Every structure is written in C-alpha cells, then in structure tokens.
Amino acid sequence: MSLIGDFGVDPMTPEQFDAEAALFGPLTDSVRTLMEATLMSEAEADDVARARALVDEAAALLNTRRGGIALGTRWGTDGIRRSWGNAVMGLRNPVAPPLEFTHDDDGPSWAEAELGGLYEGPPGLVHGGVVALLLDQALGSAAFYAGSPGMTGTLTVRYRQGTKLGPVRVEAALDRVEGVKSFVVGTVITPDGVCAEAEGIFILPREVRHLAGELAQSFHPGEG
Numbered sequence: 001m002s003l004i005g006d007f008g009v010d011p012m013t014p015e016q017f018d019a020e021a022a023l024f025g026p027l028t029d030s031v032r033t034l035m036e037a038t039l040m041s042e043a044e045a046d047d048v049a050r051a052r053a054l055v056d057e058a059a060a061l062l063n064t065r066r067g068g069i070a071l072g073t074r075w076g077t078d079g080i081r082r083s084w085g086n087a088v089m090g091l092r093n094p095v096a097p098p099l100e101f102t103h104d105d106d107g108p109s110w111a112e113a114e115l116g117g118l119y120e121g122p123p124g125l126v127h128g129g130v131v132a133l134l135l136d137q138a139l140g141s142a143a144f145y146a147g148s149p150g151m152t153g154t155l156t157v158r159y160r161q162g163t164k165l166g167p168v169r170v171e172a173a174l175d176r177v178e179g180v181k182s183f184v185v186g187t188v189i190t191p192d193g194v195c196a197e198a199e200g201i202f203i204l205p206r207e208v209r210h211l212a213g214e215l216a217q218s219f220h221p222g223e224g
C-alpha cells in the first residue's frame with residue numbers, strides 16, 4: 001500500500017462522515033458488546049448455537065456490500081483525516097477499546113478507557129502487547145498533535161507492574177524534535193499507579209516529507 005496513494009482521493013463531506021458515524025458507530029458498540037458476551041457467556045448450549053446462527057446471519061448481511069481489506073485513512077473536504085479503522089481509536093473498529101484522546105495545550109495528551117477481559121494477558125492483567133499498543137497510539141497521537149507526526153520507528157516500553165483489567169489512563173507528551181524525528185514519552189496508569197513507561201521515536205517517512213504541513217493540519221483530536 002502506498003502511503004501517499006490515499007491522499008485527497010474522493011474526499012468525503014462532513015455530512016457524509018456524520019451519516020456514516022451515525023449508522024456504523026452504534027453497530028461498532030453493539031459488536032463490542034457481542035465480543036465481550038462471547039468471551040464471558042455461560043449461556044445454555046442451545047442459546048449459544050442460536051446466537052452463533054444470528055451472528056453468522058448478521059455477518060452475511062453486512063458482507064452483501066463491502067470494501068477492500070481495510071478501511072484506510074479517509075480524507076474530508078474539511079481537510080481532516082479520519083482513521084476509523086484504527087485498532088485503538090477507530091470509530092468503526094470494534095477491537096478498539098476505544099481510546100479518545102484529549103490534547104491539553106499545557107499538558108500531556110491523555111485518554112481513559114475501561115479494559116475488560118477482551119484485553120487479558122496474564123490472569124486479570126492487560127496483555128503486555130495491548131499495553132504497548134495503547135502507548136504506541138498515545139505517543140503517535142501526541143507527536144501528531146504537536147505538529148510533528150510520524151510512523152513509529154522505535155518504541156521502548158518498561159513494564160513496572162502488572163496493569164490490572166479495569167480503568168486505565170494513558171498519557172503522552174512530546175519531548176523534543178530533531179529533524180524528521182519526534183521523541184515522545186508516555187505512561188500507562190491505573191489506580192495502582194504507573195504500570196508502564198514508554199519512549200518512542202516517530203519518524204516522518206521520506207515518501208511523505210513534502211506533505212508534512214498538510215499532514216499536521218489534518219490532525220483532529222479523536223480522529224487518530
């Protein structure tokens with residue numbers, strides 16, 4: 001996939017985005033509920049079998065018309081980029097917890113989420129890869145917000161204590177910029193305190209360096 005290939009192709013109007021969000025946002029929430037129920041159900045065998053048939057029917061309905069293998073990044077006529085397929089914050093991605101970032105002018109970017117059993121690694125704890133996933137997004141998003149976006153070049157995570165399933169806060173802030181590299185730091189925090197710390201180097205790929213300004217302008221909190 002070409003990084004630049006998606007730029008400016010058939011931009012959608014805010015009204016089109018709103019209509020799609022109104023239609024698919026609630027579906028995403030319902031599927032998230034379904035995923036949690038699938039994990040935790042102790043229903044009778046007949047009910048599980050019937051639920052499966054219903055799910056299969058729903059999937060067949062949704063697949064009557066579909067796009068390619070991924071949603072990709074979509075651009076609006078307002079210049080804002082929507083990353084609704086994003087695995088951490090995507091509006092149409094039921095795998096996303098989802099995290100919604102707030103970007104304070106004078107503080108770190110942060111988001112809070114309730115992480116249930118879908119994200120388990122060790123018993124009762126968030127999977128370490130999921131912790132890294134959240135940090136990757138948080139750091140990347142902070143770099144974007146600061147006006148120096150990039151792809152993750154290096155992400156270093158120090159796990160200080162297990163992250164219990166439940167309420168989780170993720171924070172990130174830009175440390176410094178050196179040329180095309182943004183150095184970002186962040187933490188994952190629960191009521192037990194800091195569970196993980198990360199440092200990341202985000203690099204604007206050479207293929208899109210000429211679009212740095214447009215990219216930075218396309219950032220909108222909550223859109224990835």
Ligand SMILES: CCCCC/C=C\C/C=C\C/C=C\C/C=C\CCCC(=O)SCCNC(=O)CCNC(=O)[C@H](O)C(C)(C)COP(=O)(O)OP(=O)(O)OC[C@H]1O[C@@H](n2cnc3c(N)ncnc32)[C@H](O)[C@@H]1OP(=O)(O)O
Nearest residue numbers: 073136137140141149150151152153154201203204205206
């Ligand atoms: C975000 C902008 C780019 C994407 C644009 C397209 C659409 C935008 C849409 C969506 C927004 C995207 C992200 C949202 C935010 C967060 C989401 C999470 C982020 C991810 O989930 S992202 C997936 C995982 N990520 C990868 O899949 C990267 C694979 N990789 C590459 O794409 C290249 O490898 C790249 C680009 C890293 C470098 O390639 P390149 O050719 O552009 O860089 P180049 O060689 O010119 O080096 C320039 C300077 O960086 C140093 N340097 C090079 N590589 C380094 C490394 N790995 N670590 C530390 N320093 C490194 C050199 O030493 C030199 O340093 P110096 O200037 O000091 O000499």
